[in-house]
Amino acid sequence: MTKLILIRHANPAIDERKPAHEWPLSDVGRERSRLLGERLRDLGLDRVIASEEMKAAETGQIVAEILGIPFETAPGLHExxxxxxxxxxxxxxxxxxxxxxxxxxxxxxxxxxxxEAHERFSSAVQTALERYPHQTLAIATHGTVMTLYIARLVGIEPVAFWKSIGMPAFTIVDLERGEIVTSMNDL
Known part of the structure; x- marks a missing residue:
């Protein structure tokens, strides 16, 4: 099974004066990211790759630090x-x-x-998979693009899935079978 773990970022520090792509994590978001890292400990992750947006990058970096694995950001994984x-x-x-x-x-x-968002995001995911072909990757990203990717991969209704994912959340997909292995939305 070729599995991919898709992570929705943790709770941001909302600032109504700024666009959402500029929001960092809140204190609650940082704590939940640590809890998420502990939750992912037994999945055998090799690397976390995150969106360049601050809230997803912070989420991914915290998870990688907890797990003691490499972390990087990559273009195309943004919301x-x-x-x-x-x-x-x-x-x-x-x-x-x-x-x-x-x-x-x-x-x-x-x-x-x-x-267009799906095409961009899917291409960035494919680039990551090709760059690290024998590693189990986690992609720290955002709710809408994560939903678009998963809904099209496994053939589910996107709005219900989007509404179901919390902050943070993760979904493991089997890329070969086009199936959801598990989802966690209850941190």
Missing amino acids: HVRPKANWMGREQFEAQVAALLNRPDELVMGAETAD
Whole structure:
């Protein structure tokens, strides 16, 4: 089995004056990242590769430190591009993301369609897998692109999956079979 562990970043320190891609982890997020690292201890991970966005990079770095394994960031693993997204309430944000996931070929929000985000993210994951072909990798990333990747890989409805993943969360996928091995959303 070729497995890949996809990690959604931990809780950010939300600053309504800044776009989400600039948010670092909160104190709670850092503590939950440590707990996540302990939870992943028995999975035989060899390396953590993270999005270059601060909250995912911090999550990945903390996990790698806990496990004593190499850590790096890589381009293309960042969240769906929405550089000028204004702060919106949870209900409005969830409606926007649901529209993005349900109409993947339309520019619903941000600067790329869901199809474009999926293509970029999938390409970055493939690059990582090819660079480290005999290693078990964890990719620390973001909810929307993680959802797009997993939903298309295993054929599940994306909105329900997106709503189910916490901060942090992880999903192990079997890349050969196109199946979810396990998910953890309860930290």
